[in-house]
Amino acid sequence: MSSEAILRFENISKNINRTEILKNINFEVERGEVVGIIGKNGSGKTTLLKLASGLSYPTKGEIYFFDKKLEPGFVGRLPQNIGVLIETPSFISNLSGFDNLYYLSKIRNIISKDDITETIKKVGLDSNNKNPFKTYSLGMKQRLGIAQAIMENPDLILFDEPTNALDDTGVEIFANIISEYKQKGKSFILVSHNMDEIKLFCDKVYKIDNYTLKLQDKI
Numbered sequence: 015m016s017s018e019a020i021l022r023f024e025n026i027s028k029n030i031n032r033t034e035i036l037k038n039i040n041f042e043v044e045r046g047e048v049v050g051i052i053g054k055n056g057s058g059k060t061t062l063l064k065l066a067s068g069l070s071y072p073t074k075g076e077i078y079f080f081d082k083k084l085e086p087g088f089v090g091r092l093p094q095n096i097g098v099l100i101e102t103p104s105f106i107s108n109l110s111g112f113d114n115l116y117y118l119s120k121i122r123n124i125i126s127k128d129d130i131t132e133t134i135k136k137v138g139l140d141s142n143n144k145n146p147f148k149t150y151s152l153g154m155k156q157r158l159g160i161a162q163a164i165m166e167n168p169d170l171i172l173f174d175e176p177t178n179a180l181d182d183t184g185v186e187i188f189a190n191i192i193s194e195y196k197q198k199g200k201s202f203i204l205v206s207h208n209m210d211e212i213k214l215f216c217d218k219v220y221k222i223d224n225y226t227l228k229l230q231d232k233i
């Protein structure tokens with residue numbers, strides 16, 4: 015692994031129900047880098063994020079995160095240092111945004127209530143809002159999902175269509191978060207269909223095409 019690489023996929027293949035989804039994928043994410051992933055619907059982008067997060071395991075090959083191999087197994091072995099927003103964020107419908115994040119924070123127990131309040135403010139939500147999650151608009155749900163992904167200050171953040179449902183202010187807030195966390199040396203994998211967003215944020219872009227990953231020269 016190059017000295018600054020924090021995540022490495024080595025000859026990764028993934029089959030689901032005997033159908034090949036990804037084939038022989040190799041790539042690295044370096045410290046402070048935003049790596050974009052593009053590709054058609056159903057090409058395997060979310061599958062790749064699930065592999066990177068340890069939520070799913072490869073059929074073949076190895077994934078290293080800070081030189082530690084991601085191993086299949088129980089939840090306790092999931093990497094602690096990866097923040098994830100994949101697909102529509104799911105939270106407990108009767109709890110407020112704050113209480114949802116607080117409940118989730120208790121799994122790892124590495125952040126305080128003040129940290130959560132600060133993160134909720136960072137995504138432009140009201141940390142004193144006691145309304146249950148089920149009353150949130152789509153954009154508010156997405157903002158809370160972004161808050162959950164970043165709240166524990168992880169070294170790698172995986173975002174699947176993060177600006178879906180965000181208004182202009184939400185997109186601006188998201189841009190500020192990327193730039194702030196990049197400066198702190200955090201890395202991202204960003205899956206998006208929005209090419210403007212990909213061009214704006216990504217240092218490197220790969221396209222999933224025909225089960226494999228191709229580095230894009232020009233985006």
Ligand SMILES: Nc1ncnc2c1ncn2[C@@H]1O[C@H](COP(=O)(O)OP(=O)(O)OP(=O)(O)O)[C@@H](O)[C@H]1O
Pocket residue numbers: 030031035053054055056057058059060061062
């Ligand atoms: N749990 C599953 N069971 C069966 N097939 C699955 C499962 N998860 C994903 N697939 C299949 O794997 C392929 C890749 O799906 P994936 O969600 O990774 O695509 P994607 O590139 O993220 O698509 P989109 O742009 O529509 O979000 C699809 O053909 C999908 O049907």
